[in-house]
Amino acid sequence: MNRTRFAHPRFSRRTAVQVGSIGLLGLGMNHVDGLHTLAAENQVATPKRRVKGVIYIFLSGGLGQHDSFDPKPDAPENIRGEFAPIETKTPGISVCEHLPMLAARSDKWALVRSLTHPYNEHSAGHHVMLTGRTPLPVGFDGNRPKPTDFPSIASVVTRVVPPRNNLPPAAVLPEKLIHVTGRTIPGQFAGEMGPRFEPWFIEASQYRDTKYIHGAFPEYGFQRQKGRMNPPDYRFEAPKIELSENMLRDQFQSRLRLLETIQRQRKSLDQAADVLEFDRHRQTAVSMLLEGRVHRALDVHAADAKDQDRYGRNSFGWSLLMARQLVEAGVSLVQVNLGNDEAWDTHEAAFGNLKNFLFPPTDRAVSALIDDLAERGMLDDVLIVMAGEFGRTPKIFTFPGAETKTPGRDHWGAVQSVFFAGGGINGGTVIGASDSLGAYPKSDAQTPENMAATIYEALGLPATISWKDVLDRPHHVYHGEPIKGLT
Numbered sequence: 001m002n003r004t005r006f007a008h009p010r011f012s013r014r015t016a017v018q019v020g021s022i023g024l025l026g027l028g029m030n031h032v033d034g035l036h037t038l039a040a041e042n043q044v045a046t047p048k049r050r051v052k053g054v055i056y057i058f059l060s061g062g063l064g065q066h067d068s069f070d071p072k073p074d075a076p077e078n079i080r081g082e083f084a085p086i087e088t089k090t091p092g093i094s095v096c097e098h099l100p101m102l103a104a105r106s107d108k109w110a111l112v113r114s115l116t117h118p119y120n121e122h123s124a125g126h127h128v129m130l131t132g133r134t135p136l137p138v139g140f141d142g143n144r145p146k147p148t149d150f151p152s153i154a155s156v157v158t159r160v161v162p163p164r165n166n167l168p169p170a171a172v173l174p175e176k177l178i179h180v181t182g183r184t185i186p187g188q189f190a191g192e193m194g195p196r197f198e199p200w201f202i203e204a205s206q207y208r209d210t211k212y213i214h215g216a217f218p219e220y221g222f223q224r225q226k227g228r229m230n231p232p233d234y235r236f237e238a239p240k241i242e243l244s245e246n247m248l249r250d251q252f253q254s255r256l257r258l259l260e261t262i263q264r265q266r267k268s269l270d271q272a273a274d275v276l277e278f279d280r281h282r283q284t285a286v287s288m289l290l291e292g293r294v295h296r297a298l299d300v301h302a303a304d305a306k307d308q309d310r311y312g313r314n315s316f317g318w319s320l321l322m323a324r325q326l327v328e329a330g331v332s333l334v335q336v337n338l339g340n341d342e343a344w345d346t347h348e349a350a351f352g353n354l355k356n357f358l359f360p361p362t363d364r365a366v367s368a369l370i371d372d373l374a375e376r377g378m379l380d381d382v383l384i385v386m387a388g389e390f391g392r393t394p395k396i397f398t399f400p401g402a403e404t405k406t407p408g409r410d411h412w413g414a415v416q417s418v419f420f421a422g423g424g425i426n427g428g429t430v431i432g433a434s435d436s437l438g439a440y441p442k443s444d445a446q447t448p449e450n451m452a453a454t455i456y457e458a459l460g461l462p463a464t465i466s467w468k469d470v471l472d473r474p475h476h477v478y479h480g481e482p483i484k485g486l487t
């Protein structure tokens with residue numbers, strides 16, 4: 001493994017404060033919170049990349065396999081559900097009738113119908129599918145993230161993938177996964193890696209309260225507020241990255257030159273690890289303040305009107321449009337949370353909510369992402385993965401205490417379908433199968449570790465790569481084998 005090298009000057013945090021460099025830059029350390037990059041003392045990857053980026057679409061709540069990508073038309077009625085299957089562009093592959101746009105593009109995507117893990121509880125399922133690790137860490141608490149949690153896939157990428165264009169290697173949008181009760185979902189953070197390696201959380205959604213909807217914004221609010229649309233003044237945008245008030249670009253550059261002069265005069269300053277950390281924060285912050293591509297990537301409303309229309313002018317569409325723009329700008333992995341507050345948790349009114357609120361924006365946005373990448377010549381360079389924290393029960397039931405008394409499906413970790421596209425994926429391919437009831441893997445069972453390994457391999461990470469903790473102990477990145485047959 002190679003170690004990261006930084007060519008720009010180094011200076012201590014103590015000296016930086018003494019000379020007022022933070023003030024000279026016009027920003028505090030809070031401005032670069034979440035933009036941590038590689039630590040020089042740890043191993044990093046410098047392989048030839050297989051893809052330029054990965055977009056991991058996470059459907060919080062759990063997508064029902066029967067009602068989406070693994071229909072069971074020959075099963076009893078209380079198993080197969082209300083939706084009819086439709087043929088896709090690929091002979092022999094059927095999907096739900098309410099995914100017609102994706103069905104027409106099956107030559108560009110593949111399915112794994114046999115991913116399995118043992119958990120039927122949301123927090124455990126989130127931790128497993130966001131970290132790619134099936135065992136739960138010692139002391140796991142489903143009510144809150146802990147520093148002993150395993151690092152998320154996004155944090156691993158932040159740690160071991162070199163940054164491109166001075167951008168963070170990994171980002172998460174449009175917001176953190178936080179339940180309406182205020183419970184922050186574990187599994188989406190750096191955990192045992194430490195807070196320096198949190199991914200870049202881009203808080204772009206305005207729906208962090210219950211005024212409108214706390215669900216798969218902006219068109220669906222599971223069991224709470226139904227079907228409310230965008231308010232007239234709704235905008236989907238990240239907090240602005242900008243210079244402080246009254247600081248012009250030439251003034252900023254002048255202050256940078258002053259800093260360089262001070263640094264050249266202090267070559268004897270200590271070279272402690274925290275100095276390098278501060279130096280990296282500074283480099284990232286400066287780059288993001290001055291680099292126009294960052295601002296363009298975060299501004300979905302400036303995108304061509306036709307692009308906004310085809311993705312959908314809602315948080316589903318804007319999220320995937322922003323993800324494409326970020327990957328194009330240089331971010332290696334973007335996790336997109338399509339639906340907060342476990343919005344895909346369709347215990348009641350499952351078929352109406354899927355048909356009317358969840359599937360239409362998802363079908364449109366994911367199809368638009370595939371088309372957009374293909375038209376830009378980027379589809380082979382960007383891997384798309386879509387999964388939830390688990391599947392849903394084979395048997396339809398009525399949720400006790402449900403307002404509507406209409407049926408849905410419960411949590412089911414034993415099997416789910418995972419969607420892959422781009423990144424050299426063999427289109428029109430199905431890996432594995434569930435049994436006749438869609439309850440358990442029938443063949444070629446896959447694990448979250450295999451899914452994570454597929455992402456890491458796509459990014460060109462060698463199978464032997466590891467990261468080291470503060471006690472210099474190595475931790476493997478891979479905990480499974482990439483899924484065979486996808487590429």
